Amino acid sequence: xxxxxxxxxxxxxxxxxxxxxxxxxxxxxxxxxxxxxxxxxxxxxxxxxxxxxxxxxxxxxxxxxxxxxxxxxxxxxxxxxxxxxxxxxxxxxxxxxxxxxxxxxxxxxxxxxxxxxxxxxxxxxxxxxxxxxxxxxxxxxxxxxxxxxxxxxxxxxxxxxxxxxxxxxxxxxxxxxxxxxxxxxxxxxxxxxxxxxxxxxxxxxxxxxxxxxxxxxxxxxxxxxxxxxxxxxxxxxxxxxxxxxxxxxxxxxxxxxxxxxxxxxxxxxxxxxxxxxxxxxxxxxxxxxxxxxxxxxxxxxxxxxxxxxxxxxxxxxxxxxxxxxxxxxxxxxxx
Amino acid sequence: xxxxxxxxxxxxxxxxxxxxxxxxxxxxxxxxxxxxxxxxxxxxxxxxxxxxxxxxxxxxxxxxxxxxxxxxxxxxxxxxxxxxxxxxxxxxxxxxxxxxxxxxxxxxxxxxxxxxxxxxxxxxxxxxxxxxxxxxxxxxxxxxxxxxxxxxxxxxxxxxxxxxxxxxxxxxxxxxxxxxxxxxxxxxxxxxxxxxxxxxxxxxxxxxxxxxxxxxxxxxxxxxxxxxxxxxxxxxxxxxxxxxxxxxxxxxxxxxxxxxxxxxxxxxxxxx
Ligand SMILES: Nc1ncnc2c1ncn2[C@@H]1O[C@H](COP(=O)(O)OP(=O)(O)OP(=O)(O)O)[C@@H](O)[C@H]1O
Ligand SMILES: [Mg+2]
Numbered sequence: 001x002x003x004x005x006x007x008x009x010x011x012x013x014x015x016x017x018x019x020x021x022x023x024x025x026x027x028x029x030x031x032x033x034x035x036x037x038x039x040x041x042x043x044x045x046x047x048x049x050x051x052x053x054x055x056x057x058x059x060x061x062x063x064x065x066x067x068x069x070x071x072x073x074x075x076x077x078x079x080x081x082x083x084x085x086x087x088x089x090x091x092x093x094x095x096x097x098x099x100x101x102x103x104x105x106x107x108x109x110x111x112x113x114x115x116x117x118x119x120x121x122x123x124x125x126x127x128x129x130x131x132x133x134x135x136x137x138x139x140x141x142x143x144x145x146x147x148x149x150x151x152x153x154x155x156x157x158x159x160x161x162x163x164x165x166x167x168x169x170x171x172x173x174x175x176x177x178x179x180x181x182x183x184x185x186x187x188x189x190x191x192x193x194x195x196x197x198x199x200x201x202x203x204x205x206x207x208x209x210x211x212x213x214x215x216x217x218x219x220x221x222x223x224x225x226x227x228x229x230x231x232x233x234x235x236x237x238x239x240x241x242x243x244x245x246x247x248x249x250x251x252x253x254x255x256x257x258x259x260x261x262x263x264x265x266x267x268x269x270x271x272x273x274x275x276x277x278x279x280x281x282x283x284x285x286x287x288x289x290x291x292x293x294x295x296x297x298x299x300x301x302x303x304x305x306x307x308x309x310x311x312x313x314x315x316x317x318x319x320x321x322x323x324x325x326x327x328x329x330x331x332x333x334x335x
Numbered sequence: 336x337x338x339x340x341x342x343x344x345x346x347x348x349x350x351x352x353x354x355x356x357x358x359x360x361x362x363x364x365x366x367x368x369x370x371x372x373x374x375x376x377x378x379x380x381x382x383x384x385x386x387x388x389x390x391x392x393x394x395x396x397x398x399x400x401x402x403x404x405x406x407x408x409x410x411x412x413x414x415x416x417x418x419x420x421x422x423x424x425x426x427x428x429x430x431x432x433x434x435x436x437x438x439x440x441x442x443x444x445x446x447x448x449x450x451x452x453x454x455x456x457x458x459x460x461x462x463x464x465x466x467x468x469x470x471x472x473x474x475x476x477x478x479x480x481x482x483x484x485x486x487x488x489x490x491x492x493x494x495x496x497x498x499x500x501x502x503x504x505x506x507x508x509x510x511x512x513x514x515x516x517x518x519x520x521x522x523x524x525x526x527x528x529x530x531x532x533x534x535x536x537x538x539x540x541x542x543x544x545x546x547x548x549x550x551x552x553x554x555x556x557x558x559x560x561x562x563x564x565x566x567x568x569x570x571x572x573x574x575x576x577x578x579x580x581x582x583x584x585x586x587x588x589x590x591x592x593x594x595x596x597x598x599x600x601x602x603x604x605x606x607x
Binding site for chain 2: 191192193195196197199200203204206207208209210211212213266270271320323324325326
């Protein structure tokens with residue numbers, strides 16, 4: 001079968017995201033000029049996309065599996081504060097601080113996962129509780145231990161090089177992490193059996209369990225992935241900016257969900273793709289940053305994002321219907 | 336007669352204080368279709384779930400090939416050859432035919448950590464398995480399940496069970512919500528499975544469907560096995576009455592008319 005057939009592309013979950021990306025690219029090149037695609041311009045939206053994308057990917061997987069994690073909003077500051085307090089305030093070696101950040105992510109993820117699996121309380125509520133709990137803990141501990149809500153951190157060169165440098169003075173090194181992580185996800189979700197299980201779980205959890213899929217273990221793994229990804233991003237930010245604050249991160253909740261939905265993931269689970277989420281994240285970042293290259297007031301970018309989200313959902317619904325009704329060509333007209 | 340594939344001995348099942356099954360004794364042999372009949376809430380789904388490893392019996396034993404077994408998960412039951420198509424679900428509307436056919440046991444190519452899902456092989460096997468059951472309209476494994484008709488989905492689920500070497504096939508109301516033609520398709524597949532030597536447990540609310548494929552009938556009333564008989568031992572009317580929970584449906588029309596005449600034309604309240 002010819003995979004470049006246009007109809008085949010439209011039936012894929014990322015179809016809407018790809019068209020959306022092309023649309024916003026054209027829009028901003030027309031209204032903002034070509035500057036926005038030159039290195040400095042590209043860096044501005046790629047940096048946003050990379051930080052957002054690393055968290056949006058596991059959030060998208062959770063949504064494909066029929067769950068949601070909004071505690072990531074608190075995990076980003078928790079991740080940066082952990083490394084800053086351990087290695088900045090207490091002056092422990094940076095790797096201890098970094099392990100600390102990752103460990104906090106793993107712990108919170110396990111607790112989220114266990115609570116969702118054991119209590120059958122919707123994950124929106126469980127992680128909403130966790131969002132506030134982690135936020136409170138981060139604030140409480142940082143005031144208790146350091147007396148302030150903002151802690152400085154000066155990382156050694158190797159840590160800067162790997163996690164917090166600007167390549168060519170403007171591209172954050174986290175972009176490379178994002179690309180690598182995306183490639184790993186693509187393999188696991190679309191080319192290994194593991195991905196099939198996540199789609200099955202989101203399609204029908206009881207049937208998936210009856211088919212022998214370890215749904216509880218998978219759910220916990222996905223929550224660990226999202227919480228750890230968020231604390232990783234927080235950690236990288238602290239190393240990059242040489243300091244960490246207890247606030248910030250909340251905006252990631254909405255931005256992730258928008259990227260994922262624009263990327264073609266079905267809110268009720270069972271449908272979506274990694275490449276779609278990748279395109280969705282870039283699309284979001286371009287709208288978010290592209291506005292600075294135009295003559296429009298910055299406030300209009302929210303309007304564009306809102307319209308884009310609605311259009312994306314409508315478009316994705318259409319494409320999904322096309323995918324459902326698809327049958328081999330020779331059958332056409334034989335209804 | 337040969338040892339039954341599955342045998343239930345004095346099986347009880349309760350959920351906390353709620354007793355759902357009482358003292359069930361049943362045998363199912365290879366190459367025969369057992370029809371489980373009974374009113375809504377009689378405990379049919381619960382009974383087959385204890386066979387499928389979803390629930391554990393509260394007391395009593397389940398024997399497989401004459402040996403007592405205890406399943407700790409549906410997967411264990413499946414590995415022994417008990418395949419179940421549950422009443423609700425069992426299919427993933429937004430997954431492709433090939434992917435959902437192999438869910439949980441995906442074929443792979445490559446080695447070590449680079450094992451990849453083998454889409455081509457999965458699609459080929461899935462399509463061939465359904466076509467072998469006479470559903471020739473399915474010929475592309477990339478189609479999504481949600482685009483198939485209800486009967487095609489049931490057929491796919493049955494073909495899947497048979498493909499994975501099931502010896503016992505449990506079908507919970509596979510013909511519910513199907514049109515006459517689609518239902519007859521499913522019934523034909525049940526007969527084909529029986530011909531291949533599988534034991535089939537078939538739940539239905541339709542007397543016609545039960546009489547078409549059943550060799551052996553078990554009727555559940557409020558969680559107890561109220562009747563256990565073989566083909567030809569009871570008439571259609573008797574079976575219908577049993578399925579309604581032992582009430583004589585034959586007299587229903589008369590009763591309703593009498594009631595309405597004496598109650599200003601109101602219909603009688605439902606009986607429990
Ligand atoms: N997990 C459970 N916990 C408590 N009660 C249950 C559970 N599962 C089933 N029941 C109860 O057991 C009884 C039998 O249910 P079951 O689903 O087996 O009926 P059924 O014969 O399959 O009915 P139907 O024809 O409507 O499918 C019902 O009263 C139901 O409420
Ligand atoms: Mg039932």
